[in-house]
Amino acid sequence: MSTARFTNRFAGKVLVVTGAAQGIGRAVAQRAAEEGGKVVFVDRASFVAEVAADVKGAHTAAFSADLETHEGAAAAMRFARDTFGxxxxxxxxxxxxxxxxxxxEFAPEQIDAEIRRSLMPTLYCCHAVLPYLFERGGGTIVNVSSNATRGIHRVPYSAxxxxxxxxxQSLAMELxxxxxxxxxxxxxxxQAPPRRIPRNADGDTAAEQGWMADVVEQVKQSSFMxxxxxxxxQAAPILFLASDEASYITGSVLPVAGGDLG
Structure with missing residues (x-):
């Protein structure tokens, strides 16, 4: 696995990274800051400020918001513009x-919760950011999707x-x-470090732990690797697509799953 880093690839750029308190989002936001960007780390977890402050010698800021609401998304984008121009x-x-x-086995309210978690923040943030990209005369949106549009035990998430x-794809054509x-x-x-905020606050039942094991096995077997x-x-291709190196790429969804196209 390559550990190569680029220098100042995002110099002069202001980036907003959502879900930046842990996992993939944290790695993306920190690396973008290390590569010269002014980065706003957005997350509903209050410790997002600690994470942003960990990047020494960089221009970072943190904002806590619930992006499952349009109000939270709009507030995050206003903060980024007010902070970094x-x-x-x-x-x-x-x-x-x-x-x-x-x-x-999903209850109706659980189906709704999965859609709110994994669709609405992207839908709302794409809408909320557009006035500021229009002000700039252009820009880039990178969405983190999943190859689990084909996978077991996650139908609402897949949807x-x-x-x-x-x-x-539709917004790329329009914009x-x-x-x-x-x-x-x-x-x-x-593979990610243990989450400081669990994905399921209620904890997993014994049955859910078994179903999770089934998912892990399916994911591994579906990958060529x-x-x-x-x-x-995961962070490297996200940042490539965000950078000017990908200037002739739009509307594309790049699988990053060891050969499993989802």
């Missing part, structure tokens, strides 16, 4: 399956991420004439 790049990273279970793919690129990655299973990816292996 504008927005050039939005990376929508909020999402993640709350529960793993066969579809008949939400299919929606993220549709947003990416190309405004000099705005819209792209996405579709990560596969990713038969393994989970590393966080850096």
């Amino acid at each position: 504008g927005i050039d790049i939005l990376i929508n990273n909020v999402g993640g399956a709350i529960r793993m279970r066969p579809y008949p 939400a991420k299919g929606g993220v793919n549709a947003i990416t 190309a004439e405004r000099n705005i690129r819209v792209v996405a990655t579709a990560p596969g299973g990713t 038969k393994r989970y990816g590393a966080i850096d292996e």
Whole structure:
């Protein structure tokens, strides 16, 4: 696995990274700051400020917001513009399956919760950021989708991420004439440090732990490489798509899953 780093790839750019308190989002936001960007770390977790402050010698700021509401998304974008003078790049990273279970086992309110978690933040943030990208005369949106649009025990999550793919492709077509690129990655299973905030606040039942084990095995077997990816292996393609190196790429959803296209 390459550990290469670019120098000042995001100099002069203002980035908003959502879900930046932990996991893939944290790695993306920190690396973008290390590469010269002015980065706003957005998360509903209050410790996002600690995470942003960890990047020494960089221009970072933190904002706590619930991006499952349009008000939270709009407030985050206003904060970024007020803090750094504008927005050039939005990376929508909020999402993640709350529960793993066969579809008949989902209660209706659990289906709704999965859609709110993994679709609405991207939908709302894409809408809220546009006035600021228009002010800049262009920009880039990178959505973090998932290859689990095909996978077991996550049907509502799969539906939400299919929606993220549709947003990416339709918005890219609509905004190309405004000099705005819209792209996405579709990560596969990713090894990450233990979460400070669990994906399921209620905890997993014994049955859910078994269903989760089934998911882990399916993810590994569906990958040509038969393994989970590393966080850096997800952060690198996200930042490539966000950068000017990908200036002729829009409307694309890039699978990053060891060969599993989802």
